[in-house]
Amino acid sequence: MDEGNIQYRNHIVVLQTQASSIIEHISRFPLLRMLRAHSSNGLAEVHTVQNSVDCQNRDWSFHKLECIALKRWAAAAPSAEVSIPNDAIRCLGRLLWKRKKAGGSSDWAREINAMQSHRSSMQPSTTEFHTHLAHSIVQYLGLSSPTDLAEFDIASAADLVDVISRFTTNSFTLTSPSLTPLGVCVSPAVALINHSCDPNAVVVFPRSSGSVAQEPLMQVIAIKPISADEEILTSYIDTTLPKSQRQQFLLETYNFTCKCNLCENEGGSDNVDPRIAMWCPCGGTSPLPLTDTDIVRCSKCKAVVTSTDAVIDAARVGQEGLDKATALQFRDPEKSKQLTNNLIPILLSTGLTPSTHPLLGLSRLQQSLLISSLPSLSSLTSSQEERKAAQDLLDDAIRSASRSVSGLTSVLHEGHPVRGIALTELGKLLAVDEPSPKEVQQPGDAHPHFFTKAAPFPPSGPPRLRLAYTTLMRAREELLIGFGKSNDGGEVGKDVREALVAIEKELGVWKQGVQNVIQDQPKPEKH
Numbered sequence: 001m002d003e004g005n006i007q008y009r010n011h012i013v014v015l016q017t018q019a020s021s022i023i024e025h026i027s028r029f030p031l032l033r034m035l036r037a038h039s040s041n042g043l044a045e046v047h048t049v050q051n052s053v054d055c056q057n058r059d060w061s062f063h064k065l066e067c068i069a070l071k072r073w074a075a076a077a078p079s080a081e082v083s084i085p086n087d088a089i090r091c092l093g094r095l096l097w098k099r100k101k102a103g104g105s106s107d108w109a110r111e112i113n114a115m116q117s118h119r120s121s122m123q124p125s126t127t128e129f130h131t132h133l134a135h136s137i138v139q140y141l142g143l144s145s146p147t148d149l150a151e152f153d154i155a156s157a158a159d160l161v162d163v164i165s166r167f168t169t170n171s172f173t174l175t176s177p178s179l180t181p182l183g184v185c186v187s188p189a190v191a192l193i194n195h196s197c198d199p200n201a202v203v204v205f206p207r208s209s210g211s212v213a214q215e216p217l218m219q220v221i222a223i224k225p226i227s228a229d230e231e232i233l234t235s236y237i238d239t240t241l242p243k244s245q246r247q248q249f250l251l252e253t254y255n256f257t258c259k260c261n262l263c264e265n266e267g268g269s270d271n272v273d274p275r276i277a278m279w280c281p282c283g284g285t286s287p288l289p290l291t292d293t294d295i296v297r298c299s300k301c302k303a304v305v306t307s308t309d310a311v312i313d314a315a316r317v318g319q320e321g322l323d324k325a326t327a328l329q330f331r332d333p334e335k336s337k338q339l340t341n342n343l344i345p346i347l348l349s350t351g352l353t354p355s356t357h358p359l360l361g362l363s364r365l366q367q368s369l370l371i372s373s374l375p376s377l378s379s380l381t382s383s384q385e386e387r388k389a390a391q392d393l394l395d396d397a398i399r400s401a402s403r404s405v406s407g408l409t410s411v412l413h414e415g416h417p418v419r420g421i422a423l424t425e426l427g428k429l430l431a432v433d434e435p436s437p438k439e440v441q442q443p444g445d446a447h448p449h450f451f452t453k454a455a456p457f458p459p460s461g462p463p464r465l466r467l468a469y470t471t472l473m474r475a476r477e478e479l480l481i482g483f484g485k486s487n488d489g490g491e492v493g494k495d496v497r498e499a500l501v502a503i504e505k506e507l508g509v510w511k512q513g514v515q516n517v518i519q520d521q522p523k524p525e526k527h
């Protein structure tokens with residue numbers, strides 16, 4: 001199977017329909033953007049709508065139960081911040097109502113019960129989390145005693161823990177076609193796939209909402225060639241993280257120690273993992289010296305890294321800052337942005353490469369916060385100062401996006417959907433009309449290594465648009481792999497194709513304009 005081809009297509013079947021393959025799903029924006037599901041021609045699909053009465057009607061048997069449970073939860077909530085239950089509680093609620101309706105011996109229940117549970121071998125931290133989830137679900141369903149669970153065909157606390165463990169071990173993040181998390185879903189068929197930190201396939205939802213035919217479907221897509229006898233492997237976690245964090249997360253949530261190639265070969269003698277790398281003055285890289293006792297050397301010149309304490313401090317401060325900035329990103333975006341703005345220069349000056357954690361995480365967060373704070377061009381007045389400030393913000397966002405692209409391309413395989421989306425964001429930022437184009441350019445500090453190092457970054461005028469074009473061309477190639485060739489690279493792939501056509505036209509107009517100017521120049525006199 002070639003990369004970019006669909007290995008397995010799971011039609012998302014919903015609560016009310018056939019039991020052969022199942023998706024339970026829940027939206028993260030319960031009051032504004034409700035995710036519903038419906039069936040068409042035996043295939044069921046999920047789509048995003050706003051306040052759709054039709055949708056509410058189709059989902060009514062579960063919606064009415066959910067509506068009562070949400071109100072009950074909100075009434076008992078100690079503060080407004082926790083007045084909506086999290087995705088896991090809401091999805092578990094739907095799973096249990098479905099279990100009650102379908103019956104414990106139905107095909108639907110058999111498929112769910114066949115999913116792996118880790119009830120008897122959980123980590124202590126997981127047991128604590130599951131106990132908390134069990135209490136929450138009992139409260140959400142409005143049950144007064146554990147015996148009330150019998151109506152859901154759950155005979156004991158152990159049965160409930162099984163349901164919860166199956167859910168946490170086998171659920172997927174439901175995303176938009178541009179990878180924005182929307183909620184959580186369960187598919188027993190796709191959940192059969194095991195994990196690798198260097199996967200050969202990905203789970204994506206390449207289509208967007210809109211017409212029924214264009215609704216999102218969960219798809220498993222090969223991002224590398226896979227031979228007939230090779231196991232299909234996806235990643236359950238963020239593989240840009242270093243091994244220690246990946247292993248901790250996999251153990252706590254999925255109860256296993258990963259022995260994939262990436263985990264087994266990390267830190268081989270001449271093999272610097274780009275997730276934990278720092279520059280050597282010779283241009284080579286060395287691993288981060290993450291403990292006092294480590295002696296680390298540059299893989300190229302073999303020089304010993306001496307700035308151990310400074311690096312350990314910077315990595316620690318960077319991690320704490322990333323955790324804090326992530327927690328604040330929606331509640332206080334300005335403060336979150338300020339944190340990323342303060343920390344990134346510290347980590348860069350310590351010598352961390354753009355792919356190194358936590359610099360890569362901070363760059364990605366900073367990029368999304370900068371993009372959210374960009375003013376729309378139409379809202380700008382003709383004030384020079386205002387336009388200059390908007391230009392600076394846009395250029396900062398481009399530098400941040402290019403640092404993210406540079407980091408992501410070092411750690412993720414070509415065609416990984418996250419790479420395709422990151423290149424798209426960078427290309428689109430470069431294609432935005434400049435509010436105040438620069439006449440004289442200053443050398444930039446953070447150009448990605450695949451652009452010419454000596455050139456100012458970001459460029460202005462036609463070179464900027466040409467760079468937008470080449471970046472979007474590259475994005476499209478990667479989107480065709482990560483979101484599937486037969487999907488035309490998904491919604492984002494189609495969008496990029498249209499953007500490329502528009503830029504081609506604009507560049508053509510520019511070229512024609514320059515030719516006209518040249519033709520209008522007085523010809524040099526012949527002697």
Ligand SMILES: C[S@@+](CC[C@H](N)C(=O)[O-])C[C@H]1O[C@@H](n2cnc3c(N)ncnc32)[C@H](O)[C@@H]1O
Pocket residue numbers: 114115116169170191192193194195196253254255256257258259
């Ligand atoms: C989504 S399920 C995958 C399907 C599961 N292996 C089965 O047979 O039902 C996730 C669970 O599979 C196991 N698993 C997945 N990938 C693994 C790996 N690379 N090494 C060891 N166990 C793995 C773990 O127990 C994990 O909690």
